[in-house]
Amino acid sequence: MTQPIRRDFFSDLNGGTRIEIFDELSDTAKAALHVFFRRMGAPHLMDEVVAPLFYDGDSQIFAAVRDRPWPPWGLGARNIVAVLQTHLVADGCWGLSPVQVADEDLTNVGLIAALYKEALEALSVDPTAEVHYLLGEDSRLADLVLRRIGFERTEDVFLTEAARYLTYRAPAGDLLTSLGLAELDTIDVLAGALDDAAFERNAAFHSTVYLASRAEWVVDRVSVPSEIARLVRGGHYSKPASVPTGTGRFEREAIAEVAQGVREFLTEAEHSDLLAYALRKQDDFTPAAVRPPGTNTAVVDERVRSTLTLDELEHFEQIFVERIKEHLEPVRARLNHPAFPVGRIEVQVAANGDRDFFGMHRDSDDGDTRELTFVYFFSPEPRRFSGGELRIFETVTENGKIVPTERSQTIVPRANLAIFFPSRHDHEVLPVRVPSKAFADSRFSVAGWIHRK
Helix, strand or coil: CCCCCCCCCCHHHHHCCEEEEECCCCHHHHHHHHHHHHHCCCCHHHHHHHHHHHHCCCEEEEEEEEECCCCCCCCCCEEEEEEEEEEEEECCEEEECCCEECHHHCCCHHHHHHHHHHHHHHHCCCCCCEEEEEEECCCCHHHHHHHHCCCEEEEEEEECCCCEEEEEEEEHHHHHHHCCCCCCCHHHHHHCCCCHHHHHHHHHHHHHHHHHHHHHHHCCCCCCCCCEECCCCCHHHCCCCCCCCCCCCCCHHHHCCCCEEEECCCCHHHHHHHHHHHHHCHHHCEECCECCCCCCCCECCCCCEECEEECCCCHHHHHHHHHHHHHHHHHHHHCCCCCCCEEEEEEEEEEECCCCEEEEECCCCCCCCEEEEEEEECCCCCCCCEECCEEEEEEEEECCEEEEEEEEEEECCCCCEEEEEECCCEEEECCEECCCCCHHHCEEEEEEEEEEC
């Protein structure tokens, strides 16, 4: 039921405000956004944060606009007064920027709530969509405010040079309800239809998120912590080079047992030559086959795996075999994997294009000679795809059967990174997005399997 309209200081301004969603950025839209960020004192945000996130794909910009009365066209006609950006972090998980407003609208709760409502409604088309924020581990104010409106604090950890962060998440649809926005029209929210309780909840939530995030985009020093940190593609799985990649649900020593990484696995020249070789061989890639459980026959089944593979690596095969053997013993020890006599080593190139994936599977069961699986990433940087994270679940043997545990690692595909893990571990490749659809922009990897004799 619509709440009674309560007139406030901003009623007249909001009466001439509309919400616009940018699915693409024209030159005039970019100009208007540049003007907005300059007016709010952070002109660098457009080129350093907003545009890169937007062009990376799976991102939308929601803007509150007050049009110039005359002439209502051309440069300067679109006066943006508030901006909110959404971007996909992982499957069904979305990062939302604070609602950024110019100084004259900092306390315009109706405007801010209306913009947030529009974003949540867009995300809620997917009933499983979640909103995620990263809060400093010892946060008090932001922790209190977010949990009061339904955010769950998880033990998923993100480490930066400045601080340690925990992931907070809430279903997008539930947030609409807890903020009192589900039953109201956007126009009514702008006009002042929020009751006092919903008004206070929205004011507390948005002002906290805005202020707790401000240090990150105002202070140009990575050593200065911000109470709320920006989520990047891959979410809490993306960490500095010195930090083990993983969800962080367990102590670092335990996480290290699931998978181990080796950076700069090939020389720079070898890495470049391998990429050039894969591009030359584009016509030789074929649809990947899988082996259904209980059979020895490989078949193409794109319901399970959608990708292209290349079995012939020419001289690169020997390079990989030698480099794998070079790193095998220290990696095996760090994995706490039992020693085994090394047999043959298989290698295969994979190219994951737009919407390709590989569902949950394991490379070895009882009786198979595969001991360790190896994955090497070699797409060009900067990446021109999103997604494609490698998610690995630890497995244990119970009552003679291999079963997965809740411990997992999710690895962002970074160039020249090699990952080793036991072949019995369940793992998957999350869906890949390649906006250009070009083969050269694919997620490229070399998969390998180390057999025991």
